[in-house]
Amino acid sequence: MKIGIVLMTADRPGVSARKYTDIRERALQAEEAGFDSLWLYDHFLYRSSEGKTTGIWECWTILAAIAEATRKPEIGTVVTCTQFRNPAILAKMAATADEISGGRLILGLGAGWNKPEFDAFGIPFDHRVDRFEEALQIIVPLLREGKVDFHGKYYQASDCEIVPRGPRRDGPPILIGAGGPRMLRLTARYADIWNTAYLGRPESLPERRAGLEQACAEVGRDPATIEVTATVAVWYSDLQDQAPRLSDYLSGSNEEIAAYLRGYGEQGMSHVMIQTVPHNEEALERLAKTLQMYRG
Secondary structure, eight states: OEEEEEOOOBOOTTSOOOOHHHHHHHHHHHHHHTOSEEEEOOOSEEEOTTOOEEEBOOHHHHHHHHHHHOSSSEEEESOEEGGGSOHHHHHHHHHHHHHHHTSOEEEEEEOOOOHHHHHHTTOOOTTHHHHHHHHHHHHHHHHHHSEEEEEOSSOEEEEEEOSSOOSSTTOSOEEEEOOSHHHHHHHHHHOSEEEEESOOSGGGHHHHHHHHHHHHHHHTOOGGGSEEEEEEEEEOTTTOSSOOSSSOOEESOHHHHHHHHHHHHHTTOOEEEEEEESOSHHHHHHHHHHHHHHHO
16 A cells, blocks of 8 residues: 655744745655655635635645655645546646656546635636546547547636656556546545545544445446545644644554555555654654555
């Protein structure tokens, strides 16, 4: 099982915005420690119900820079919202980033959920799954075959081509983050990889995976042909008092976290993307020791 790190690019509470030099340093630290992949969230801002804004750097600009700065780990998005960018242009961006990275990109896609950023940047929030389905009908053939001619209700791509194609004949693998029945059917139809976020203890995976298996049955696909992955938060309570604001996360000693990772592997998971809480040098060093224990 592969183990990756989510690189945090958002503001920290009470602290100035993260600098790219710090983000790059965490990426190089993770590469040196032997992590298999580096991941970025794709958001424009977070806004609380009280109207307080938390900023975040633009995902694809940082991703291209990290692709150039590193050599070994895969790089990916968990996940990029297809409504944030024209889907044909997004496919072009993905082919270009794959070229920069030397064929290390995993293209993670989703329909988005954070309404305040849609509103703030003038992006329609309605019919998100309809729009997502049309976007996939442009992105997937462009990356797999290099061309598409599509005319939908929300998106158009007339006699569109990606030239040059990038380093891989069939383009980068496509990951979809999904949980609802319709999104899971789209995953079963189009994705190479499925991501369920956020996952806690390994025994919670089978219940979630049952939805994917049902979706595969409905579209006639063997579920064994889709890789299963998860985003996981690991909280180091002695490094940060405040627990993650998530329904599921892991916490414990290096040995306990390594045992959880083994449990994921036993459940047939192919890749885990870990967000450390906090996200700093010390937390990453601790997780690197867990990685060593897991690999034994």
